[in-house]
Amino acid sequence: MDQIILQILNGLDKGSAYALIALGLTLIFGTLGVVNFAHGALFMIGAFCSVTLNRILTIGYVPEGAEAQSVGGFSFGKPKEVPYVEYWFGEATGQAIVDWSVPLSILFAIPVMIAIGVIMERGLIKHFYKRPHADQILVTFGLAIVLQEIIKFYFGANQIPTPAPEAFVGSFDFGALIGMDPGVIIYPYWRILYFVFALALIFAVFAFLRYTTFGMVVRAGMADRETVTLLGIDVDRRFTIMFGIAAAVAGLAGVMYTPINSPNYHMGMDFLVISFVVVVVGGMGSLPGAVLAGFLLGILESFASMREVIELLPGVNQVVIYLAAIVILLTRPRGLMGRAGVMED
Amino acid sequence: MSGFKMNRRGLLKTSAAVGAGLAMPTIFTSAARAYTNEPSGGSVTLGFNVPQSGPYADEGADELRAYQLAVEHLNGGGDGGMMNTFSSKALKGSGILGKKVEFVTGDTQTKPDAARASARSMIEKDGAVMITGGSSSGVAVAVQALCQEAGVIFMAGLTHSNDTTGKDKKANGFRHFFNSYMSGAALAPILADNYGTDRKAYHLTADYNWGYTTEEAVRNSTEAMGWETVAAVKTPLAQTDFSSYVAPVLNSGADVLVLNHYGGNMVNSLTSAVQFGLRAAEANGKQFQIVVPLYSRLMAQGAGRNVAGIFGSTNWHWSLENVAGDRYAGTNAFVQSFGEKYGFPPSQAAHTVYCQTLLYADACERAGTFNPCGVVEALEGFEFDGLGNGPTLYRAEDHQCFKDVLVVKGKENPESDFDLLEIVDVTPTEQVTYDASIFGGELGSCNAGT
Numbered sequence: 129m130d131q132i133i134l135q136i137l138n139g140l141d142k143g144s145a146y147a148l149i150a151l152g153l154t155l156i157f158g159t160l161g162v163v164n165f166a167h168g169a170l171f172m173i174g175a176f177c178s179v180t181l182n183r184i185l186t187i188g189y190v191p192e193g194a195e196a197q198s199v200g201g202f203s204f205g206k207p208k209e210v211p212y213v214e215y216w217f218g219e220a221t222g223q224a225i226v227d228w229s230v231p232l233s234i235l236f237a238i239p240v241m242i243a244i245g246v247i248m249e250r251g252l253i254k255h256f257y258k259r260p261h262a263d264q265i266l267v268t269f270g271l272a273i274v275l276q277e278i279i280k281f282y283f284g285a286n287q288i289p290t291p292a293p294e295a296f297v298g299s300f301d302f303g304a305l306i307g308m309d310p311g312v313i314i315y316p317y318w319r320i321l322y323f324v325f326a327l328a329l330i331f332a333v334f335a336f337l338r339y340t341t342f343g344m345v346v347r348a349g350m351a352d353r354e355t356v357t358l359l360g361i362d363v364d365r366r367f368t369i370m371f372g373i374a375a376a377v378a379g380l381a382g383v384m385y386t387p388i389n390s391p392n393y394h395m396g397m398d399f400l401v402i403s404f405v406v407v408v409v410g411g412m413g414s415l416p417g418a419v420l421a422g423f424l425l426g427i428l429e430s431f432a433s434m435r436e437v438i439e440l441l442p443g444v445n446q447v448v449i450y451l452a453a454i455v456i457l458l459t460r461p462r463g464l465m466g467r468a469g470v471m472e473d
Numbered sequence: 474m475s476g477f478k479m480n481r482r483g484l485l486k487t488s489a490a491v492g493a494g495l496a497m498p499t500i501f502t503s504a505a506r507a508y509t510n511e512p513s514g515g516s517v518t519l520g521f522n523v524p525q526s527g528p529y530a531d532e533g534a535d536e537l538r539a540y541q542l543a544v545e546h547l548n549g550g551g552d553g554g555m556m557n558t559f560s561s562k563a564l565k566g567s568g569i570l571g572k573k574v575e576f577v578t579g580d581t582q583t584k585p586d587a588a589r590a591s592a593r594s595m596i597e598k599d600g601a602v603m604i605t606g607g608s609s610s611g612v613a614v615a616v617q618a619l620c621q622e623a624g625v626i627f628m629a630g631l632t633h634s635n636d637t638t639g640k641d642k643k644a645n646g647f648r649h650f651f652n653s654y655m656s657g658a659a660l661a662p663i664l665a666d667n668y669g670t671d672r673k674a675y676h677l678t679a680d681y682n683w684g685y686t687t688e689e690a691v692r693n694s695t696e697a698m699g700w701e702t703v704a705a706v707k708t709p710l711a712q713t714d715f716s717s718y719v720a721p722v723l724n725s726g727a728d729v730l731v732l733n734h735y736g737g738n739m740v741n742s743l744t745s746a747v748q749f750g751l752r753a754a755e756a757n758g759k760q761f762q763i764v765v766p767l768y769s770r771l772m773a774q775g776a777g778r779n780v781a782g783i784f785g786s787t788n789w790h791w792s793l794e795n796v797a798g799d800r801y802a803g804t805n806a807f808v809q810s811f812g813e814k815y816g817f818p819p820s821q822a823a824h825t826v827y828c829q830t831l832l833y834a835d836a837c838e839r840a841g842t843f844n845p846c847g848v849v850e851a852l853e854g855f856e857f858d859g860l861g862n863g864p865t866l867y868r869a870e871d872h873q874c875f876k877d878v879l880v881v882k883g884k885e886n887p888e889s890d891f892d893l894l895e896i897v898d899v900t901p902t903e904q905v906t907y908d909a910s911i912f913g914g915e916l917g918s919c920n921a922g923t
Contacts, residue, residue, distance in 0.1 A: 131721055138717045199889060200792045202805075204812035285530035287740045289777025299750035312724060316748040319716065388748070389713055389741050390775050394528060398713045433717040435706050435725075446709045 130303060130312045135430040137302065141319040143426020144326030145171075148381035149399055150406040150418035151330060152374035158350045158413040159367045162253055163261050165269040168400030169276060170241065170375045174382025175391035176279055177240055178233035179288050185226050186211045228293045233383045238376050245375025249368050272396065280393040292318045292387035318387050325384050329377060330419055336373075337415075346370055350413075405453050411466025421464055425449050508844045509624035509922025510600045517572040517843060519544070519830070520601030522592050522616060523630065525580040528737050529608040532771050532822050536606055536630055537578065538815055539823035543830035546810075547574045554810035558803040558859035559831060563838035570837055581607055585615035592616045596623050602843050603628060605829050608822060610634030610683045617646035624922020626845050628829035631822040633735075633767055634683040635690070638873035639912025644919040645845055647852055647872045649832065650825045653683070654907055656766045656786040657690030659878035659900035661698055664784065668729065668762050670699035675727035677718055677742055679734050680707040687733040687766050695731075703727040708738070715742040719749050728756040731764045739765060740775035747779040768881055770820045773893040780883030780893060787879045787894070788825055789861055791818035796896045800877075803861040818891050828860045832867070846919040864902070870909035871916065878905050 149171055156164045188209030196207050214222030225232070252271060256264045291297070296317045303313030337343035349356045349363040356363050382391070389395070406425055410417030431437060432448035444451075456464065512518070521540045524533035545551045549566035556564050568574050577599040579591030588607065595601040604620050605628035607613050613632035620627035621643040629637055629648040633656070638648045664672075674695060678688040684707070692702050703726050708718050719742065722730050730751060734742050746752075746763055754761040765772075768785035794804035807827065811819040819827070832852065840847035853869035865876040881894040 130724060134720050135717060138720050142714060142716070197889065199812070199818060199891060200808075201795055202808055202812050202818065204809075204816055206816070280526075280530070285526075285528060286771050287737060287775035289744075289775060289779075291777060298753070299748065311754075314723060314750050314754070315720075316750070318748065388716075389744060390777065392528070392737065392775075395713065398711070430717040433708075434721065435704055438706060 130308060131434065133302075133306075134313050134315075135434060136427055137313070137315050137320075139427025139430035140423060141323045141426075142430060143423035144323045145381055145385055145399065145422075146402055146406050146426050147419045147422025148326050148329060149378055149403040150410065150422050151333060151415060152378040152381075153403055153407050154410070154413060154415050154418040155333075155370055155374040155377070157407070158415070159346060159370045160249070160253070160257065162256065162264050163268070164253070165265055165400065166248065166272040166275065167268075167374075167378055168396030168398075168403065169272040170245070170378040170396070171382040171385075171399055172279065172391065172393065172396030173244060173275065174237050174241055174379025175290075175386045175395060176283065176382075177237035177379060178230050178290055178383045178386045179283065179391060181233045181236045182226070182229040182290060185213055185229050185232075188212060189215070230290060230292055230383065230387055233386075234380060237379045237383045241376040241379030242372035244379075245372035246368055248375070249371040253371075254368075272400070276393050276396065283393065285393060287390035287392040289390045290386035296321060296387070322384050322388065326381070329380060333373070333377060334415065342366065342369075402449060405449055409453050409456050409463050411463030414463065414465040414467065417463055417465030424464075425452060428452055506923055507921065508846070510596065510602045512572055512600075512602060512843060515572055516575045517569055518599055518601050519574060519576045519833075520579060520592065520595035520599065520604040521576055521606050521826075522579040522581050522588060522595065522604055523606040523826075524583045524608050524612075525578070527583045529583050529771075532608045532631065532769070532820070533581070533606075535771075535820045535823045536608070536826045539811065539819060539827040540576065540606070540830060542811055542814060543827045544574050544576055547830070547834050551814070552806075552810050555803045555807045555827065555831060555860055558806050559835070560858040561835045561839070563835050564831065569834045570841070570843065574834070577601060581609075581612050581616075583609050583612060585611045588612040588616050589619050592619055593623070596620075596625055601625065603833055605833070606630040606826060607632060610637055611681070613637045613648075614641045617641065617643050621645045621917070621920055624845060624920045626833060626848050628826075628833050630826050630829070631769075633687070635686040635912050636682060636914075638871045639686075640914035642871050642873075642914045642916050644849055644872075644917045647829070647832075647867065647874075649829050649874045651786075651788045651876075651878055651905070652873070653687040653690040653766070654912075655690075655878050655905040656687065657692075657694035658905045658907075659786050659880055660691065660764065660766060660784065661694035662900070662904070663880045663898050664695060664700075664729075664764065665698045667784070669759070672700045672729050672759075672762075673703045673727045673757065674700050674729045674731050674764075675703050675722050675725055676705035676731045676733055677715070677722075678705055678707050679710055679738050681710050683735065684733050688731075691731055691733065691764075691766050700729070708734070708742070710738065712738065713741055715745040716749070718742070719745040719751070722746070723749065723751060723754055723756065723761070726757070728759050729762045729764060731766065733766060735767055735769075736772060737775070739767075739772050743776050743783070744779050752782070768894060769822065770891065770893065773883060774890055778887075781885045783883045784897065785881055785883075785894075787821050787881050789821045790879055790881060790894060790896055791824075791891075792896060793861065793879065793899075797899050800863045801861055803859045807861055824861060828862075831860065832857070844921055846921045849919040866902075868909065871912075871914075873909075875902050875906050877902055 153167045188211040190207045194207040213225050299314045299316045302315045304310045406421045410421030433445040523536045546554045581588035592604045603626045607630040610632040613629045617627045627646040635652050678684040732742050765785040768787050773780045791808045794801045836848045836851035840851040852867050855867040858864045862876040878900045880898045882897045884895050887893045
């Protein structure tokens with residue numbers, strides 16, 4: 129029982145990342161009709177926003193008279209730098225700011241990601257709206273590789289540890305909370321936070337689309353672009369902004385993911401394929417479908433990696449997501465919540 | 474056919490042209506090259522095949538730095554590094570056999586097919602007489618086989634699988650780096666001393682060749698001293714989030730988690746294990762422990778403070794001579810030389826490839842030829858010292874180096890990005906030596922090519 133609860137928790141937290149990326153993908157597909165293979169790269173760039181802010185916050189100066197640090201007794205060390213934030217705000221506050229750099233990166237990443245999204249859409253992707261999906265896939269995939277290589281050029285290929293604030297390090301006894309023996313279901317604080325953050329972000333996106341005039345126009349545009357344009361509304365501009373928002377959602381998913389796994393330039397590609405499966409299983413163009421499928425496949429993947437399951441069906445952990453996709457598409461060809469007429473012309 | 478007329482003169486001309494064409498290859502080869510890419514001018518070309526893209530690009534970059542340093546030292550530049558401490562004094566700083574050392578580089582991408590393609594290009598187009606490098610056993614085995622066919626020497630870089638000098642060994646291939654068996658043999662006594670002999674281990678193993686051999690080595694040596702293996706779960710190589718594999722460990726009855734992972738896999742699985750509180754947990758009335766059989770500095774850097782207190786093994790560490798004394802002479806000379814040039818200490822990948830380059834050059838000098846068969850003969854059974862690992866033997870039976878193995882632990886309070894591991898103990902060569910026949914494979918005979 130405890131193992132089942134543990135894997136459900138794990139699936140929800142894995143599914144959070146899938147759901148957020150798939151949500152952004154669906155937003156772009158639903159509004160602009162573009163299959164964006166660069167979406168994984170946006171997730172990765174989000175994670176590197178957090179690395180970048182950490183680097184910015186730790187930029188320092190060498191205090192006067194500081195001696196070169198000895199590296200294990202060798203003479204090639206550099207003097208130790210003191211971060212400017214410690215100089216400006218005092219040592220304790222400065223260290224706390226650096227410690228909280230991942231949550232602070234949310235504020236940094238939102239404008240950066242929206243800007244990157246808008247530039248990407250206006251600068252490149254808009255030229256491919258009338259081209260076949262295959263062209264869009266090729267150009268966005270190429271873009272993903274370019275973005276990846278740029279990040280690798282500046283940050284290297286190695287993973288960069290980006291720890292959570294000290295307050296969130298450690299784990300939480302979930303079992304004790306639901307009346308089980310203590311120590312049976314232990315779950316890391318940050319992963320629980322990631323799940324809560326994902327839910328909040330998903331809720332915010334849905335609320336934005338549901339309860340704002342802007343969102344209403346976007347939804348109308350998704351349903352019937354031509355009519356909305358004929359009413360004199362500049363749908364294109366709104367869709368561009370939606371692209372920016374979708375980029376920000378992927379970026380925020382990346383920012384918050386950095387303490388879970390140290391980011392590297394390739395992390396976007398690792399998520400990309402699964403996210404597409406999530407979108408297809410959820411139903412092309414269906415936002416609730418993307419979220420539902422994200423969590424569902426996350427849970428499925430977690431269960432498939434249980435030792436008991438692998439012993440019974442060796443290798444199932446590597447293919448379970450694709451098996452599930454096949455089964456769902458055979459029984460519900462439009463995906464879980466897909467609508468008729470989307471991607472069917 | 475009416476337009477085609479062949480007269481006597483035309484026939485003669487055509488025959489002469491065709492004859493010359495057919496004779497061409499033999500004209501070039503008839504310069505009597507005794508072996509593939511025999512250097513003819515005043516220089517000799519070495520091929521450095523390292524990952525320049527892909528996940529191990531940083532490790533490849535460090536290897537390349539060490540290669541450049543080695544070439545500089547061989548050609549008489551810099552401070553000479555470990556050439557000054559090397560027990561063999563055949564190298565004079567005047568290149569190899571009087572020929573200036575030049576090099577070409579290839580990108581293995583950490584993919585066996587790409588690595589073979591770049592090695593082939595360096596051999597066929599650039600005339601490389603020796604290929605060296607790499608950061609993966611899959612690549613090492615593939616390139617080693619290619620070098621055997623082509624008739625050039627292969628000096629392996631960072632490759633830790635038993636297979637490289639075990640079932641896939643080749644007469645033209647040599648490995649300075651240690652292997653999975655040695656990691657297991659070196660770690661087991663230290664683990665027993667620190668954690669006791671009554672332990673239950675849970676293995677997470679990367680689902681590929683290196684993972685299997687490492688799991689097997691660690692299991693065999695820990696079970697021999699009384700540990701029990703509760704479970705061993707294979708994880709996909711492409712896995713990035715290991716939480717679903719790590720989460721059940723705490724309640725599995727195990728009190729030690731062994732992560733048979735390397736590179737990104739290790740960084741991610743260790744991070745997950747620490748997040749799930751395994752380091753702080755208790756099981757079976759004991760403190761829970763994590764073990765990482767193979768450590769590298771890049772992995773330690775990627776995992777950050779999560780490595781603190783975790784045991785593993787390495788081939789070499791830059792603090793070795795300062796910690797363990799003169800027996801490891803050469804270490805400080807190399808670190809100083811590398812640090813002066815690049816501003817930070819070298820990694821174990823850098824060290825092993827630097828040693829390999831010097832060992833190759835020295836073997837050519839002692840053999841008096843670049844002929845692979847001469848080099849093989851000079852390296853087989855070669856005993857040397859002063860390259861940072863203490864007295865070392867290049868065993869003739871499998872072309873594997875035998876030397877002391879380091880057991881290290883993640884530092885609790887590292888002073889810098891390069892100071893993440895501390896040496897706990899050095900396991901003497903005798904304890905990590907095994908019979909050459911246990912892993913099977915046939916060395917075959919050396920191939921000098923054409």
